[in-house]
Amino acid sequence: MHTSLAAQLAQLELGHVRAERIRPCRSTEPPDPDAVTQTLAAIWSDLFALFPDTALEEDSEEIAWGLVNLFHRAAAKRSRQIDRATDEIRCLLAAADGSEVNSSQLESEIERARSAEAAMLGLEAMREAAAFLYSRETGSSWRPAGGSRLNHGASCTSAVVDGRDFLRARGEARQRARMPDGTPVLFAGGRLSFATDLEAKTFANNVWDTLDKVRGRVADMVLVHGGDHKGVDRLAASWAEARKVPQIAFGLDTRLGQRAGFKRNEQMLSLKPRCLVAFPGSGVLERLVVDAKAKQIAVVDRRGPLGTHPKHAARLAEAAG
Structure with missing residues (x-):
């Protein structure tokens, strides 16, 4: 007779184990700039080599614009996260009462803001690298x-x-x-x-x-x-x-x-x-x-x-x- 998963787990002696939320390690280091430039240039070259003399040739500039826009939108999203975290930090500072709970919340929001800022800067750097490729491809500023x-x-x-x-x-x-x-x-x-x-x-x-x-x-x-x-x-x-x-x-x-x-x-x-x-x-x-x-x-x-x-x-x- 097969027992249910819940019954099998109940038979295990797990009472001493406590589930904890593990905070992922968030690096504030952006990707290597040279690696970003080389990788995007390789992707760009391979992708746009497909378009000449095909039905997609007239769409190539629009597709190029959209690729740059992917990084721009992602960076804008991170920027909004920074704004929200900054507002929360101001509120916590205004309500500071010296308690451990308040200090913990403040540290968490500061970490969130720093993480979002690092991501925003990295995404903006990728957008600028892609924008340079767009300018070289189309002759126009993105x-x-x-x-x-x-x-x-x-x-x-x-x-x-x-x-x-x-x-x-x-x-x-x-x-x-x-x-x-x-x-x-x-x-x-x-x-x-x-x-x-x-x-x-x-x-x-x-x-x-x-x-x-x-x-x-x-x-x-x-x-x-x-x-x-x-x-x-x-x-x-x-x-x-x-x-x-x-x-x-x-x-x-x-x-x-x-x-x-x-x-x-x-x-x-x-x-x-x-x-x-x-x-x-x-x-x-x-x-x-x-x-x-x-x-x-x-x-x-x-x-x-x-x-x-x-x-x-x-x-x-x-x-x-």
Whole structure:
């Protein structure tokens, strides 16, 4: 006759054994940075070698964005855990009565916060490594679908901050962690098309060369742009990614309809930038140039053909005539 599991256990003399909750050992050491870089590069190379000349070729950029976003979302989750643990620590400190229970709870919450912080920093480092691969693959700086891309474990050179997040932080008595600190430089340009690949390359080179020259004059430059993934902003964002220059991206508030572009102009100019770098664009951009000059903000004008100075193009035309 077979006895039940419960009956078999009852026959054992286990009365002296006490079940205890075993706390797992949590290391605060992140993965080795070189190992992270090499592993992600290998995964990236193998995965995206599959896509050319297949039905997935057009989806490769979206898949690449999603891979970076995996690390970004995981890091954001850990950041929220830190916030909750920090709030609990404040409450325990306020209610501190010297008891063993209070001290034990406080130690537990501090350990939880430290563990979450270590995990967040590790995940952010992995996201930054993946974001570099994304930039190399697509030619564009990686940005989350909403909000900012902050890197708490490093300087703000890798920050891509949402414009509204930045304005909110500036208005608070205590700024959010890792917001970029430096001299704002506005960049503006529209969506353009070119007759040949050579013209497109020439224009892109002019954007990068211009920004390099501006950075030579403004060493602590923070690039402020509209965050348009399909326009000239994409070239500027890629430049900032490559040069490790922090970015503030002011996306359009679509709820404002036709006023959205002009409202964005107001927000960017409210940062009191050192100068405006202007490439060809729409009427909204032209209004931005007018308003910048009215506020005595220097304009680096590159609205001529292929991103040249308009007066330079006029001199060439005059010489040719």
